[in-house]
């Protein structure tokens with residue numbers, strides 16, 4: 297009756313996010329199809345108790361819908377009626393947020409033998425009883441003394457729960473762990489970068505990878521974190537994942553040449569039973585631009601040159617679409633799916649990028665505006681592969697970014713450690729410049745033909761940072777957008793067939809399921825993630841969103857209605873009092889960019905998820921300001937106290953900068 301039932305046997309495939317363990321985000325259901333999708337209406341909805349980004353793909357097993365939310369909470373619903381069965385809150389300490397680059401998100405659960413597995417933001421892996429949400433076991437997967445977090449969905453492969461972690465921007469050593477799904481006992485761990493050579497290497501791969509690093513890389517951990525999706529081929533027993541950037545982004549060593557830094561920014565295959573290395577393909581050797589290769593890796597069988605090839609595919613952050621033989625890792629195709637300027641091309645045989653000399657900002661000392669930038673041509677938002685059309689559907693974007701090395705960089709105790717001079721490359725407070733930069737930002741749904749190596753159609757969207765994709769046998773492609781629409785397109789030609797206003801930006805991928813012959817569509821709604829947190833004014837290009845976090849489900853002729861959104865309140869301006877010392881504000885701007893802009897936005901313009909500090913009542917209130925900024929009165933929501941990190945004088949400098957920004961905003965209201 298439902299799309300998934302529990303399969304017997306420890307080695308059986310388990311349902312995971314992305315509709316199967318192949319991460320295709322494709323469903324064979326076709327009751328909702330290109331002919332009738334216009335009748336789709338709301339079935340039921342549920343308002344979530346967080347106001348941060350929602351990135352999970354729900355899973356439906358035996359009539360129950362399981363999903364996770366920001367702050368790693370788990371909920372279970374009757375999938376047909378929407379009745380809440382249970383919820384589980386792992387009570388993640390709010391201060392964990394200071395170690396997250398990209399919001400306090402969670403990308404979903406794994407399910408196996410009546411157990412629900414969730415990775416929590418603070419690095420725990422918890423097995424819950426699927427019937428009641430009660431914990432069965434819980435293990436810590438990370439060293440709590442390092443700035444690790446965990447946001448990706450686990451995967452169950454061959455009776456093992458596999459999970460990675462995040463933190464390459466902060467200075468951690470990446471790895472993948474596999475735990476016995478029944479007991480929670482650690483089975484194996486594969487590091488993605490070598491550790492301190494004095495302590496010995498874990499395997500021959502680490503010993504050879506160490507030759508691709510120089511200096512004392514292990515002091516920064518090396519990065520290369522595995523922070524998003526896994527794919528699994530049960531026939532080959534191979535586990536596939538991508539790794540993140542090396543740490544820090546810029547020149548990491550005193551080496552005269554940039555080295556490859558294995559296995560950072562790389563696609564890796566391991567034998568799932570043993571955790572031993574099978575093969576790797578490094579998408580960006582010597583990555584200095586944050587070109588994580590963590591995007592989802594659909595598995596498919598494609599007819600190439602008259603032969604059926606089992607492949608693994610990725611639309612990478614670096615702008616290239618890769619097709620690899622999934623047994624050997626051999627490169628079959630690599631083509632850019634967006635404009636790129638950081639290379640002058642790829643080596644046709646190896647796929648190794650030929651780096652544009654100007655892109656080596658870490659050597660030139662000059663500003664380099666890279667296309668793509670760190671937001672990527674495609675980030676974690678899942679793309680879909682349809683075996684019905686043999687096309688992949690990519691949530692693609694064009695967001696260039698300036699990079700400038702900070703020669704005075706010193707490791708910070710909290711916050712990002714990227715050795716970039718971001719204060720000097722902040723967006724100027726000039727509407728003309730802002731308009732010009734915004735005009736270059738693009739987002740679109742790209743239907744890419746992996747065999748012909750070209751785009752078949754494109755649906756233009758308002759701006760970048762749109763949701764993940766679902767393709768179905770109903771010849772449909774579903775995608776939510778940053779501007780607050782859930783849309784359906786004809787999978788063959790890209791015609792828009794249906795749209796629904798969901799009242800907040802969508803990041804997550806929709807999924808679909810069937811109960812007693814009725815097909816449903818489900819999606820997690822809730823604006824957030826790195827773009828609105830960091831990009832400030834630029835994030836308004838996609839529609840000036842607020843976060844309304846909900847789970848929405850749809851069915852044909854659904855008659856449900858969302859309550860009308862409350863009218864937006866006019867921003868109240870504080871801190872209009874008194875002149876600001878310009879020099880103090882300039883010092884404060886640099887400190888703000890280093891320690892605050894990662895959440896509150898470039899040049900103190902917030903993107904609709906956390907408070908916009910230009911309009912904060914704390915600016916006018918000494919007591920309010922001190923208890924929050926110095927003492928951490930809001931640390932349960934992720935705002936730690938900064939008095940252990942910044943001097944009183946530095947905190948005052950930041951306040952002067954924010955006052956200056958508040959006065960500038962007031963003058964335009």
Ligand code: CA
Nearest residue numbers: 540541586588
């Ligand atoms: Ca990264």
